Amino acid sequence: MMNLISRAEWGAKKPTADYTRLSSTKGVKIHYTGGKVAADLAEPGNHDRCVEMVRDIQAMHMAGGRGERYIDIGYSMVCCPHRRTFMGRGAHALPAANGAGLNSGHYAVLALVGSSGLTEPNDDLLNALVDAIEYLRERGDAGREVKGHRDGYATSCPGDPLYAWVRKGAERP
Numbered sequence: 001m002m003n004l005i006s007r008a009e010w011g012a013k014k015p016t017a018d019y020t021r022l023s024s025t026k027g028v029k030i031h032y033t034g035g036k037v038a039a040d041l042a043e044p045g046n047h048d049r050c051v052e053m054v055r056d057i058q059a060m061h062m063a064g065g066r067g068e069r070y071i072d073i074g075y076s077m078v079c080c081p082h083r084r085t086f087m088g089r090g091a092h093a094l095p096a097a098n099g100a101g102l103n104s105g106h107y108a109v110l111a112l113v114g115s116s117g118l119t120e121p122n123d124d125l126l127n128a129l130v131d132a133i134e135y136l137r138e139r140g141d142a143g144r145e146v147k148g149h150r151d152g153y154a155t156s157c158p159g160d161p162l163y164a165w166v167r168k169g170a171e172r173p
Contacts, residue, residue, distance in 0.1 A: 003084045003131075004087060005051075005086045010051050010086050012087075015071045019071070020093070023141065024141035024142070025107050026105050026143040028142055029107070029109070029146075029148065029149050029151070031075065031110045032114060032159045033113065034115055034155075037053075039118050040118075041081060041117075042118060047080065050081070050082060051086075074088075075088040075089065075095060075097050076089050076109055078112065079109060079132055080112045081118070085128050085131050090140070091107075095107055098152075111125055111128075111158060112125070113158075113161070119159055119161055129170070130171070148166045
């Protein structure tokens with residue numbers, strides 16, 4: 001059962017322009033933060049820090065912290081280790097996180113794990129990712145592919161532990 005957090009619930013800023021509409025995609029690409037994520041983020045009482053992280057990522061993307069200003073958070077959805085799924089750009093909206101020329105092929109789903117600190121996805125995070133994938137298939141006409149960001153773009157994203165899960169079929173734990 002998906003626990004979806006709406007944009008209003010996480011305090012999203014309004015996009016600065018209209019999204020480019022996507023009718024469908026080949027599937028979903030999985031991402032990670034790429035930086036340090038507090039090792040204790042997954043503890044039961046720390047979900048409020050996930051909400052802060054999502055707000056911070058949106059602010060950084062909109063301020064040009066990745067080299068260009070995005071109109072909104074770059075991800076379609078964001079998943080946290082408390083089995084919560086945050087609405088990002090959502091279904092039928094072009095993401096901005098897969099790399100130039102690659103965004104129309106796949107939705108972009110971010111997992112709140114990093115390259116240090118919390119690097120291993122727990123079962124709740126994996127379930128949230130499957131929830132997001134199923135949501136994007138049902139509501140966004142996403143195809144069957146589930147890939148890592150590194151598939152087609154030179155990056156370590158989504159990290160080895162998460163990429164191993166993707167390579168094994170991205171199934172529920």
